[in-house]
Amino acid sequence: MKRILISDGLDKAAIARLESLGFAVDQQFYPSEELGAALKNYDAVVVRSATKVRKAHIDLAKEGKLQLIIRGGVGVDNIDVAYAEENGIRVKNTPAASSNSVAELALAHMLSCARFVSIAGHSMRQGKWEKKAYGGGIEISDKTLGVIGYGRIGRALGQKAQALSMRVLAYDVYQDASLVCDTMQYVSLEELLQRSDFISLHTPSLDGKPLICAETIAQMKDGVVFVNTSRGGNVDESALLAGLESGKIRAAGLDVFAEEPSRNEALLAHPRVSCTPHIAASTEEAQGRIGDEVVHILQTFFSL
Numbered sequence: 001m002k003r004i005l006i007s008d009g010l011d012k013a014a015i016a017r018l019e020s021l022g023f024a025v026d027q028q029f030y031p032s033e034e035l036g037a038a039l040k041n042y043d044a045v046v047v048r049s050a051t052k053v054r055k056a057h058i059d060l061a062k063e064g065k066l067q068l069i070i071r072g073g074v075g076v077d078n079i080d081v082a083y084a085e086e087n088g089i090r091v092k093n094t095p096a097a098s099s100n101s102v103a104e105l106a107l108a109h110m111l112s113c114a115r116f117v118s119i120a121g122h123s124m125r126q127g128k129w130e131k132k133a134y135g136g137g138i139e140i141s142d143k144t145l146g147v148i149g150y151g152r153i154g155r156a157l158g159q160k161a162q163a164l165s166m167r168v169l170a171y172d173v174y175q176d177a178s179l180v181c182d183t184m185q186y187v188s189l190e191e192l193l194q195r196s197d198f199i200s201l202h203t204p205s206l207d208g209k210p211l212i213c214a215e216t217i218a219q220m221k222d223g224v225v226f227v228n229t230s231r232g233g234n235v236d237e238s239a240l241l242a243g244l245e246s247g248k249i250r251a252a253g254l255d256v257f258a259e260e261p262s263r264n265e266a267l268l269a270h271p272r273v274s275c276t277p278h279i280a281a282s283t284e285e286a287q288g289r290i291g292d293e294v295v296h297i298l299q300t301f302f303s304l
């Protein structure tokens with residue numbers, strides 16, 4: 001019987017299906033110092049983002065029977081993938097399962113930023129009625145959305161934005177000409193920064209200097225709305241805060257942060273920041289689809 005460790009939780013229906021397929025499933029989160037030894041006893045481990053599988057864990061796990069690490073979600077930056085694969089442990093993820101959920105949260109942040117939804121709600125819960133302060137909102141219709149990274153999530157957001165009467169400019173190192181139409185075109189990063197009223201970031205975690213930094217912010221339109229649901233490291237938070245304080249950036253919607261949980265109080269408390277604690281993929285529907293994909297991967301991998 002194959003033993004599976006579910007480290008950060010998985011949809012209940014998926015766990016029931018795994019058990020009905022004959023897998024022995026344990027649900028347990030191990031602290032980092034115990035994880036490597038625990039992994040020796042499992043054929044596969046399923047993680048989300050909380051569990052970090054690093055070289056030291058892999059060195060211990062490879063002495064046991066671990067064959068497969070599954071990341072339920074997209075980014076695999078919490079796993080030392082190359083090292084695992086070099087040591088004969090395969091790494092798989094569920095790349096498409098949460099794209100729509102993430103795109104919907106990016107759109108929610110765009111609307112929240114445009115109409116002060118987050119800060120106005122906070123103000124009302126403090127007993128205030130600040131109709132004037134939050135009355136100067138903007139519409140998203142007929143505006144230009146710049147999407148940096150036009151992959152699964154970027155495209156899902158682009159389609160929704162076009163349906164809401166926005167024009168979409170996309171910047172990506174890879175381009176799919178079949179997506180170009182009257183309301184969507186690929187442009188250079190410079191052109192996107194200069195022409196967009198809203199900018200949403202959807203690249204993978206990029207190494208090196210953050211893509212959104214003082215230099216790229218300086219090229220943006222005055223009063224731009226910026227949204228990041230990709231990875232916190234893609235944005236220089238000090239430069240973002242400076243942009244908000246100067247008014248260069250009208251508002252920012254953030255689901256991901258340089259450090260998580262974020263302790264950047266100046267950014268989180270800024271009245272023009274709409275923020276969520278890395279929940280873009282956390283919908284009932286996405287959890288269900290992630291569960292389905294995890295079951296499929298395990299079934300296929302172990303030929304059950």
Ligand SMILES: NC(=O)c1ccc[n+]([C@@H]2O[C@H](COP(=O)([O-])OP(=O)(O)OC[C@H]3O[C@@H](n4cnc5c(N)ncnc54)[C@H](O)[C@@H]3O)[C@@H](O)[C@H]2O)c1
Pocket residue numbers: 073074075095098099102148149150151152153154171172173174202203204205206229230231255256278279280281282
């Ligand atoms: N907030 C969340 O909970 C959450 C959930 C899922 C995914 N994500 C993040 O969303 C991001 C996008 O996920 P996806 O599924 O759309 O990935 P994807 O691979 O489908 O798309 C990423 C796109 O970025 C492009 N790209 C890569 N490097 C680039 C660069 N330097 N400049 C411009 N474009 C570049 C790629 O060509 C690709 O088209 C990832 O960072 C992922 O970690 C966040």
